[in-house]
Amino acid sequence: DAGVTQSPTHLIKTRGQQVTLRCSPISGHKSVSWYQQVLGQGPQFIFQYYEKEERGRGNFPDRFSARQFPNYSSELNVNALLLGDSALYLCASKPGQGNEKLFFGSGTQLSVL
Amino acid sequence: DQQVKQNSPSLSVQEGRISILNCDYTNSMFDYFLWYKKYPAEGPTFLISISSIKDKNEDGRFTVFLNKSAKHLSLHIVPSQPGDSAVYFCAAIGGTSYGKLTFGQGTILTVHP
Numbered sequence: 001d002a003g004v005t006q007s008p009t010h011l012i013k014t015r016g017q018q019v020t021l022r023c024s025p026i027s028g029h030k031s032v033s034w035y036q037q038v039l040g041q042g043p044q045f046i047f048q049y050y051e052k053e054e055r056g057r058g059n060f061p062d063r064f065s066a067r068q069f070p071n072y073s074s075e076l077n078v079n080a081l082l083l084g085d086s087a088l089y090l091c092a093s094k095p096g097q098g099n100e101k102l103f104f105g106s107g108t109q110l111s112v113l
Numbered sequence: 114d115q116q117v118k119q120n121s122p123s124l125s126v127q128e129g130r131i132s133i134l135n136c137d138y139t140n141s142m143f144d145y146f147l148w149y150k151k152y153p154a155e156g157p158t159f160l161i162s163i164s165s166i167k168d169k170n171e172d173g174r175f176t177v178f179l180n181k182s183a184k185h186l187s188l189h190i191v192p193s194q195p196g197d198s199a200v201y202f203c204a205a206i207g208g209t210s211y212g213k214l215t216f217g218q219g220t221i222l223t224v225h226p
Contacts, residue, residue, distance in 0.1 A: 004156070033213070042117075042202050042216030043157070056213050090156055101147055102214060104156030 002027070004105035006091050012111045013081050021076045021108045025093030031055075032074040033102060034066055035090040043090055049074055050097040078110075086112045116140045117205050119217035126224050132190040134220050136203030139184065143207035147214070148177060148188050151200045160201075161188070193224045 005024045013019050025032050031050040035043035045058040049068035068074045072093075078085055088109050092102035118137045126132045134148075144165040149157035163170040163177045163186065170177050176189045190197055203217040 035214075035216075040218070042119075042204075042218050043214070045213045045215070048213060058213075092156075101159045101162060103159070104149075106154065106156045 004091055004093050004103055006089075006105040006108050008108060009106065010109045010111075012113060014113050015081055015083060017081050017112075018077065018079045019081060019110060021078075021089050021091075021110075023074045023076070023091030023093075023105060025072050025074070025091075026103055029093035029095050029103070030072055031094045031097050032068055032072065033092045033094075034074070034076045035092065035104075036060075037088040037090060037107070039087075046076070048097075055097055081112045083112050086110060115218075116143075117203055117215050117217040119201075119203055119220050121220050122218070123221040123223070126193045126222065128195055128224055128226050129192045132188075132193045132197065132222055132224065134188040134190075134201050134203075134222065136186050136188075136217055137184060138186075138205050140205070140207065140215070141184070143205040143215075145206045146177070146179060146186050147204045147206070148175075149202045149204060149216075150197075151202060151219070157202060165207075190222075193222075195224045195226050198222055198224050 007022045033048040034046040037043040047066045048056040052068045063079045066076045088107040090107045092104045147162040148160040151157045161175045179186045200219045202219045204214040
């Protein structure tokens with residue numbers, strides 16, 4: 001079975017632009033989460049979606065938004081990019097919405113110039 | 114507010130010896146703890162977990178110990194192998210977080226042949 005897939009793998013944008021990152025969860029997984037990992041730090045929680053509804057949001061500005069589609073895939077959008085948004089963006093999935101382990105994709109490396 | 118802390122940024126160990134990675138947490142609502150391993154250009158991979166109702170969990174060369182009174186957990190790898198060289202993240206879940214993982218900063222483990 002395929003794992004969590006993310007696209008694109010790398011992305012270069014300039015300040016002020018907008019970006020959309022995509023994620024396909026493991027088949028049968030209904031919960032998708034997004035994390036931001038800055039170099040030298042652990043992943044930071046951005047959003048969790050379950051059954052197409054937002055179930056949790058981390059301490060990120062409103063420039064960050066996400067959605068989940070009927071097939072459980074998800075998109076993360078970031079508007080008005082700042083240099084500080086440069087990071088590895090990780091998508092993770094799990095079967096339900098309980099406290100269970102997450103399965104991570106390889107991430108999208110975003111560079112903002 | 115760093116609720117999960119890994120105070121050792123790096124650890125260097127000889128092949129065949131024991132690696133001990135430590136993690137401290139402050140939130141008493143955490144009741145499930147996980148260790149993830151991350152190689153460069155890949156997403157975190159689940160390694161081992163422990164519920165707060167246990168104080169030890171073993172899986173092959175990997176053992177996680179939990180000391181709830183000290184709010185401390187550790188990961189033991191015996192024997193260490195060069196392929197274990199990676200970044201190790203401690204993570205915690207609990208309360209009404211809907212499965213949101215709170216990560217530590219990570220520890221870079223280097224196992225020398």
